[in-house]
Amino acid sequence: MKEILQMKKVGLTYHSRKGETTAIEDFDLTVYEGEFLGVVGPSGAGKTTLLSLLDGILTPTSGDITLDGQTLKTANVGYMLQRDQLFNWRTVKKNVLLGLELKGKVTAKDEEYADLLLNKYGLSDFADRFPNELSGGMRQRVALIRTLVLEPRIILLDEPFSALDFQTRLSVGEDVRRIIKEEKLTAVLVTHDISEAIALCDRVAVLTSRPAKVKSIHDTKLSGGTSLEKREDENFSSAFAEVWKELTYEN
DSSP states (O other): OOEEEEEEEEEEEEEETTEEEEEEEEEEEEEETTOEEEEEOSTTSSHHHHHHHHTTSSOOSEEEEEETTEEGGGOOEEEEOSSOOOOTTSOHHHHHTHHHHHTTOOOHHHHHHHHHHHHHTTOGGGTTSOGGGSOHHHHHHHHHHHHHTTOOSEEEEESTTTTSOHHHHHHHHHHHHHHHHHTTOOEEEEOSOHHHHHHHOSEEEEEOSSSBOEEEEEEOOOOOSSHHHHHTSTTHHHHHHHHHHHHHSOO
């Protein structure tokens, strides 16, 4: 598989009046094109900090991060936050086009692509509705489509299902996984939910406690075409136990 994202010996140190705090150290990670990679780690390990580095919001104090061999300054990265961040005074379609508006360009081709995505993923009838008329799951689909219209090279997901109830979370997680796979996108999901990472992702990277490094990476080779079917695989519980052990015991 083609390597799309590379982190080599990446480190990040914060400086404050109290001194230096190293959040990430000697961090190596490779993400492959078309892969859905999950990232789990102890609380406070720096999972969201990792996404901020990958998005270019933070600059590493050491090491290199490249996307398609280019620095992140010139890369097209999409980001889904914990909350959908939809504006209730804008229609669904206008929310979808917001990122393009902020970039200063909304062409007829962009609007056509937005309409195509809304139709493809069951939201065309709600294009002129407002976010407060939608369910939580539908709002998350709108947020994802808002990211897709920017045609990102990679999508970063920061616990995007954490505000949903368990049943909705399972359904929306599968929706997002399916859309990412159908659009042949590369994605990195940060989550505190081990089951979610195993069910949704192709591989799961386990981080150490701070300063964060990649402790191990697990292939999630489970049967089933959907994340719900993968949860029913007889090997699901052993995969969970293996990742849980990595998180619980420091080697």
